[in-house]
Amino acid sequence: MARLLEGKNAVITGANRGIGLATARLFAREGANIWACCRKADDALRQELQTLAAENGVWIEPVEFDLTDGAAMKDAVMQIRGKKEKIDILVNNAGVEQQGALFQMTAMDVIRQVFEVNFFAQVAFSQYLTKLMARTGGGSVVNLASVAALDMTAGYLAYSASKAAIVSATKTMAAELSAQGVRVNAVAPGIAKTDMAMGLTEAARENTVASSLMQRIADPEEIAQAIAFLASDRASYITGQIYRVDGGMA
Numbered sequence: 001m002a003r004l005l006e007g008k009n010a011v012i013t014g015a016n017r018g019i020g021l022a023t024a025r026l027f028a029r030e031g032a033n034i035w036a037c038c039r040k041a042d043d044a045l046r047q048e049l050q051t052l053a054a055e056n057g058v059w060i061e062p063v064e065f066d067l068t069d070g071a072a073m074k075d076a077v078m079q080i081r082g083k084k085e086k087i088d089i090l091v092n093n094a095g096v097e098q099q100g101a102l103f104q105m106t107a108m109d110v111i112r113q114v115f116e117v118n119f120f121a122q123v124a125f126s127q128y129l130t131k132l133m134a135r136t137g138g139g140s141v142v143n144l145a146s147v148a149a150l151d152m153t154a155g156y157l158a159y160s161a162s163k164a165a166i167v168s169a170t171k172t173m174a175a176e177l178s179a180q181g182v183r184v185n186a187v188a189p190g191i192a193k194t195d196m197a198m199g200l201t202e203a204a205r206e207n208t209v210a211s212s213l214m215q216r217i218a219d220p221e222e223i224a225q226a227i228a229f230l231a232s233d234r235a236s237y238i239t240g241q242i243y244r245v246d247g248g249m250a
Contacts, residue, residue: 003031004232009085011129013037013067013122014094016045018194019144022220023091023227028052028060030228032089035080037063067094067121077128086136089231090129092122092143092166096159103157111158118162123169130173130182138181140231143170145186147246155204163188167242174240183239185230190246192218213248 010027014020016038024036036049041062053060063079065072080087096117098110126141133139148156149163167186174184191208209215226245229235 003029004228004234005089006031008032008088008231009035010089010091010231011035011037011063011080011087012091012093013125016041019189019192019220019223019227020091020093021045023093023224024049024060025052026221026224026228027089027231028056028058030232031056031058033058033085034060035063035083036060037065037076037094039066040064067125068116070124073121073125073128077125080129081132086139087129087133088139090126090133090139090141091227091231092126092141093227094121095144095163098156098158101155106158111161114158115162115165118159119165119169122166126173130177130180133182134177134180139183140235141173141177141182141184142227142230143184143186144227145170145188145242147188147190147244147249150188150242150244151249170242171240178239183235185235185238185241185243187223187226187230188242188244188246189223190218190244190249192220192223194220208249211249212246216247218245218247 005027010032012020012024012034015024015036024034027034041064046062049060049062063076065076096114098114143166145166146163148160149167153160170184170186177184190212209217223245226243230243
């Protein structure tokens, strides 16, 4: 049976941990070659990526840069272009959480910082890579939004608003890029077993779990499975959609 992403080349941001790393692992198993983007690839990550590549007959190339550093981002794009391989998939996964606080008590600098990573950097990176995609026949972009962007979430204005901006950007990008053969969708996860989610207060985690029909926290690979589907040719008639993966949150 053919693998879901056989022969595809994917760029994944935030590929060093959490949902990003789970996505890289799944993509490799499904036959995709990967540019694994992260701020810093330590020895353990490099070894895991080498092992993943060897076990699955793909190549995986770490790309180290800070998404908020414009010059570093351009260098990263040049590294990706230097591989001289078609880009089929972009997964905009990297992001930051905020510590829970009422919006009246949240410094504007904190809000700006969250938007810088969760929105502005994602849009800038997408501008570069979708131009390359369009030149070589199109591809698929999967953005990471959040159920926090779609539902009321007290205490997390910066995070939820930045992810709501991603939701809006996803739909606009889909409308603009469809003619160029580029599909754009977003996955909106609920709470998953990631460092970001574990940084929430115990009460916040319990409330989130209690509000879902499945009454549990997701494994990151469950989110990665949705990303892989939207990235694949099996989703060839899907664009501009926000795909909730939240265990049935009310």
